[in-house]
Amino acid sequence: MVTFKFVTIGEYLGTRMLGEKARNILLPMIQGNERVVLDFEGVDVVSNSFADECLAKLLLVMPLEELKKRTTFRGLNDFARKNIAVAFKRRLQAMQ
Numbered sequence: 001m002v003t004f005k006f007v008t009i010g011e012y013l014g015t016r017m018l019g020e021k022a023r024n025i026l027l028p029m030i031q032g033n034e035r036v037v038l039d040f041e042g043v044d045v046v047s048n049s050f051a052d053e054c055l056a057k058l059l060l061v062m063p064l065e066e067l068k069k070r071t072t073f074r075g076l077n078d079f080a081r082k083n084i085a086v087a088f089k090r091r092l093q094a095m096q
Contacts, residue, residue, distance in 0.1 A: 001035045003074075007042035014045060019053025026054065027061065030070050041075030051084040056091035064092065 006013060009022050029036050038055075040046065058067055076084070 001037060002029055002033045003037040003039050004029055005039045005041070006046075007040075011043055012045045013043060013050040013054075014047040016049045016053040019050040019055075019057075022050075022054040023057060027058065030058070030062075030067070034070075036071050037074050038071050039074045040077075040080055043075070043080065044077070046076075046080035046083050048083050048087055048090075051080075051087035052091060055084060056087040059088070059091055059095065064088075 004026055006022065009018055013019070013022070026036070026038075062070075073081075073084075
């Protein structure tokens with residue numbers, strides 16, 4: 001198991017540009033390891049835009065069930081959890 005600490009990207013994760021940067025680091029980790037801990041400890045804000053660009057766009061590369069098997073979340077505040085859930089929901093709807 002390997003850990004990706006989002007706080008290394010920033011405490012306020014609000015832009016698609018940051019989301020793309022994080023996804024480009026994260027994707028090879030997810031594809032190359034058994035399981036990746038998505039650690040949001042120390043992150044105050046995760047916007048819908050960041051969540052879509054970084055996390056929900058992973059669904060373009062692998063199905064949700066595969067992503068669930070390969071990742072687990074840690075340290076999410078309620079605001080960030082909600083925005084990530086919305087981003088995944090919207091991305092799944094757009095793909096149908």
